[in-house]
Amino acid sequence: MNNTQPKRHGLSKSRILLHRQCPKRLWLKVYRPELEEIDDGSQSRFATGVHVGEIARRLFPEGVLVDGDDLGQAISDTQAILAGEKRPVFEATFQSGGVLVRADLLLPAKNGYRMVEVKQSASVKDYHLADAAIQSWVARQAKLPLASVEIAHIDSSFVYPGGGDYRGLFRYADISEPVAAMEAEVPGWVSAARETLSGEEPRIAPGAQCETPFECPFFGYCSSPASAEDGYPPEILPYGGALAAILRGDGYTDLRDVPEGRLGNIKHRRVWRVTRSGQAELDPEAGKLIAALPYPRYYIDFETINPAVPVWAGTRPYMQVPFQWSCHVETANGAMSHRAFLATRADFSRKA
DNA sequence: CGAGGCAATATGAGCTCTTG
DNA sequence: CAAGAGCTCATATTGCCTCG
Numbered sequence: 231m232n233n234t235q236p237k238r239h240g241l242s243k244s245r246i247l248l249h250r251q252c253p254k255r256l257w258l259k260v261y262r263p264e265l266e267e268i269d270d271g272s273q274s275r276f277a278t279g280v281h282v283g284e285i286a287r288r289l290f291p292e293g294v295l296v297d298g299d300d301l302g303q304a305i306s307d308t309q310a311i312l313a314g315e316k317r318p319v320f321e322a323t324f325q326s327g328g329v330l331v332r333a334d335l336l337l338p339a340k341n342g343y344r345m346v347e348v349k350q351s352a353s354v355k356d357y358h359l360a361d362a363a364i365q366s367w368v369a370r371q372a373k374l375p376l377a378s379v380e381i382a383h384i385d386s387s388f389v390y391p392g393g394g395d396y397r398g399l400f401r402y403a404d405i406s407e408p409v410a411a412m413e414a415e416v417p418g419w420v421s422a423a424r425e426t427l428s429g430e431e432p433r434i435a436p437g438a439q440c441e442t443p444f445e446c447p448f449f450g451y452c453s454s455p456a457s458a459e460d461g462y463p464p465e466i467l468p469y470g471g472a473l474a475a476i477l478r479g480d481g482y483t484d485l486r487d488v489p490e491g492r493l494g495n496i497k498h499r500r501v502w503r504v505t506r507s508g509q510a511e512l513d514p515e516a517g518k519l520i521a522a523l524p525y526p527r528y529y530i531d532f533e534t535i536n537p538a539v540p541v542w543a544g545t546r547p548y549m550q551v552p553f554q555w556s557c558h559v560e561t562a563n564g565a566m567s568h569r570a571f572l573a574t575r576a577d578f579s580r581k582a
Numbered sequence: 583c584g585a586g587g588c589a590a591t592a593t594g595a596g597c598t599c600t601t602g
Numbered sequence: 603c604a605a606g607a608g609c610t611c612a613t614a615t616t617g618c619c620t621c622g
Contacts, residue, residue, distance in 0.1 A: 274599045279606045444607045536597050548609040
């Protein structure tokens with residue numbers, strides 16, 4: 231009997247979800263966390279998610295937050311708040327069967343509470359359902375009366391009026407039905423995750439689960455050094471994922487070894503030629519086209535920003551807002567002049 | 583049966599950086 | 603110290619249907 235290990239590792243909702251994506255991912259997260267490679271992209275999405283959650287809470291000023299790192303304390307705080315006058319609760323914490331969850335929002339309703347998960351996405355995604363199912367399963371076990379289970383996602387048609395007024399930023403989607411249908415599966419997910427954690431490192435070959443639904447930070451560890459060649463894998467072919475898979479199946483691990491006859495697409499052939507020769511190819515037609523352009527010639531470049539939570543009045547979530555441009559002007563005599571703009575003020579977007 | 587057209591789907595580029 | 607897991611726009615490819 232080896233039941234001390236599983237007890238040491240409580241299961242949070244996120245751990246069960248990791249296990250659903252890949253048992254090995256959960257195992258590594260718990261026993262070999264130092265192998266995790268976290269990139270900037272997921273780091274910043276993460277930060278955006280926190281910001282979005284914070285905005286969602288601000289919309290319910292009468293709400294009370296269950297904070298602190300002490301989860302046992304959070305659970306008893308939650309019970310104390312729920313025993314009092316009914317009002318919105320943020321980060322309400324529940325535990326059942328060794329599984330711990332925290333609900334982003336609990337909103338008072340006629341028959342109990344609406345349990346709302348806040349997501350920075352612009353629509354309800356399939357993987358949100360499993361997430362919510364774990365949440366509601368635990369909450370129900372903990373005897374919380376649930377009026378509904380909902381996802382609050384960003385409404386990308388929302389236009390920010392300014393002044394910190396974010397009413398309407400979120401759309402509340404009721405997913406009570408699909409979640410109720412899924413709840414029966416939750417105990418199975420929990421015991422499967424336990425089982426994985428009480429065993430040795432699972433042997434699972436890299437595959438589609440490495441990216442779906444989320445990119446795995448242990449991919450570098452799982453993919454063997456042999457396949458991480460620094461040559462020219464067939465995958466560099468643009469829009470060539472399907473073809474690359476076929477070529478790999480036929481044993482080609484380097485584009486340069488592939489016979490030209492296997493490539494039909496004209497762009498694939500160009501990539502193949504350049505990769506083999508190591509010589510850049512210049513299309514003479516492109517040169518002719520450029521030589522024929524009239525003067526003055528304008529060379530323009532600009533930069534944009536697209537925050538999930540709109541910052542400037544009149545903009546929408548995820549709207550690309552330019553804030554800088556630069557333009558070189560070349561005249562017939564070869565003289566080059568430059569004009570540029572960089573926004574430094576809060577109302578900058580219009581001018582840029 | 584194949585060309586052509588349209589729609590659905592895939593891919594790539596470019597962008598976010600906190601709070602309790 | 604742990605949470606969460608995004609979007610838009612443009613373009614390319616693929617899949618399916620229709621019609622000659």
